Amino acid sequence: MLTFAKDLVRPLYRSLILERRLPDVDPKQFVNHGSKQVKNLPEPVLRLKAEFPWPDKKPRARLDPEGWFADEVKVNALIDLLGPSTKTIMELGSWLGTSTRLMLNSAVNAVVIAIDHWQGSVEHQENVYYKYKLPRLYDTFLVNCWDFRERLIPLKMDTMAGMKIVFERGIKPDLILVDADHSYAGVLRDIAVARTYFPDAMIVGDDFHWNELDHYPVKKAVEQYARGHNLRVEIRGNFWRLHEEKVD
Ligand SMILES: C[S@@+](CC[C@H](N)C(=O)[O-])C[C@H]1O[C@@H](n2cnc3c(N)ncnc32)[C@H](O)[C@@H]1O
Numbered sequence: 465m466l467t468f469a470k471d472l473v474r475p476l477y478r479s480l481i482l483e484r485r486l487p488d489v490d491p492k493q494f495v496n497h498g499s500k501q502v503k504n505l506p507e508p509v510l511r512l513k514a515e516f517p518w519p520d521k522k523p524r525a526r527l528d529p530e531g532w533f534a535d536e537v538k539v540n541a542l543i544d545l546l547g548p549s550t551k552t553i554m555e556l557g558s559w560l561g562t563s564t565r566l567m568l569n570s571a572v573n574a575v576v577i578a579i580d581h582w583q584g585s586v587e588h589q590e591n592v593y594y595k596y597k598l599p600r601l602y603d604t605f606l607v608n609c610w611d612f613r614e615r616l617i618p619l620k621m622d623t624m625a626g627m628k629i630v631f632e633r634g635i636k637p638d639l640i641l642v643d644a645d646h647s648y649a650g651v652l653r654d655i656a657v658a659r660t661y662f663p664d665a666m667i668v669g670d671d672f673h674w675n676e677l678d679h680y681p682v683k684k685a686v687e688q689y690a691r692g693h694n695l696r697v698e699i700r701g702n703f704w705r706l707h708e709e710k711v712d
Contacts, residue, residue: 489526489527489528489529490529491527493529493562493565494527494529494565494608494609494610494611495611496565496568496569496611496612496615497569497572498568498569498571498572498573498574498615499572499573499614499615500614501614501615502573502574502575502614502615505575506551506552506635508633508634508635509552509575509617509635511633512577512617512629512630512633512635513575513617516617516618516619518606518613518618519606522606522607522610523603523606523607524603525600525603525604525606525607526604526607527604527607527608528560528597528604528608529560529562529608530559530560530562530597531559531560531561531562531563532559532562532563532643532670532671533562533563533566533670534562535701535702537700537701537702537703538670538700538701538702538703539566540700541668541700541701541703541705542563542566542567542570542641542668542703543566543570545639545666545668545705546567546570546571546574546639547570547571548571548572548573549573550571550573550574550638550639551573551574551575551638552574552575552577552635552636552637552638553567553571553574553575553576553577553637553638553639553640553641554576554577554579554627554630554635554637554639554640554641554658554662554665555567555576555577555578555579555580555640555641555643556579556580556623556626556627556640556641556642556643556644556654556658557579557580557585557623557641557642557643557644557645558578558579558580558582558605558618558643559580559601559605560601560604560605560608561578561605561608561609563641563643563670564576564578564605564609564612564616565608565609565612567641568609568612568615568616574615574638575615575616575617576612576615576616576617577617577619577626577630577635577637578605578616578617578618578619579619579621579623579626579627579630579644580605580618580619580620580623580644581620581621581622582601582602582605582620583598583601584597584598584601585644585645585646586647587646602618602620605618606618623644623645623654623657624653624657627657627658627661627662628661630661630662631661631662636662636664636665637662637665638665638666639665639666639667639668640658640662640665640666640667640668641668641669641670642654642655642658642667642668642669642670643669643670643671646671646674646675646681646682647681648681648682648684648685649685650685651669651681651682651685651686652685652688652689655667655669655685655686655689655706656689659693659706666705667705667706668703668704668705668706669682669686669703669704669705670702670703670704671702672686672699672701672702672703672704673702674702682704686704686706689706690706695707695708695709696709
């Protein structure tokens with residue numbers, strides 16, 4: 465009886481409450497303004513692309529523009545670092561692809577390798593609004609980014625496994641955006657592994673001032689890593705960047 469009631473209420477709740485909360489969709493956000501296809505891709509990137517192909521058919525999911533790369537300061541901080549000469553970007557944590565598409569449209573000749581297990585982070589899994597999106601998160605990401613598929617390689621896995629694959633294939637990203645697990649240990653681990661595998665990449669990230677209640681875990685991890693390696697942290701809003709120049 466209880467199960468029957470739940471089965472009845474859940475779809476009603478979804479369609480009446482949650483679906484209504486989806487923002488209006490501006491289709492322009494989903495258009496690839498850069499190269500449709502990149503010529504002369506480095507051999508290792510071509511091999512990775514063949515190894516992790518897109519599905520032949522577009523999945524069935526609604527476009528969903530939700531994402532965390534919207535405010536001007538953060539967007540400008542990121543796009544200032546990208547341009548026509550950017551070749552390879554690695555993104556740790558893509559969600560529904562807002563930041564992915566922003567980078568692809570700002571680096572018009574680049575390939576983005578998007579690493580995400582598309583299970584959501586703890587804060588999404590515990591939140592009723594985000595939780596309801598999780599079963600279709602990956603399909604929605606694919607639909608949102610469908611126009612970019614020639615320049616986008618999704619690796620559906622944990623960041624550790626994804627970075628290892630990218631490293632083992634001999635790929636050298638120009639820029640790495642760290643925006644996956646926001647726990648102190650998770651951020652520290654992502655930065656440390658990214659810097660070990662890809663010492664020449666620019667390492668940047670989001671959510672520096674995130675989660676006051678939990679004592680700013682992202683800030684703590686970034687600052688701790690920088691201190692331990694004698695690096696400088698640049699902050700623009702919630703955007704952070706590690707600078708290789710040493711601090712005295
Ligand atoms: C804050 S969201 C990314 C937001 C996205 N960059 C944007 O700006 O819209 C964090 C993402 O990281 C992913 N994630 C969290 N922990 C992860 C892990 N250990 N490995 C892979 N993905 C992870 C989640 O599935 C989620 O999609």
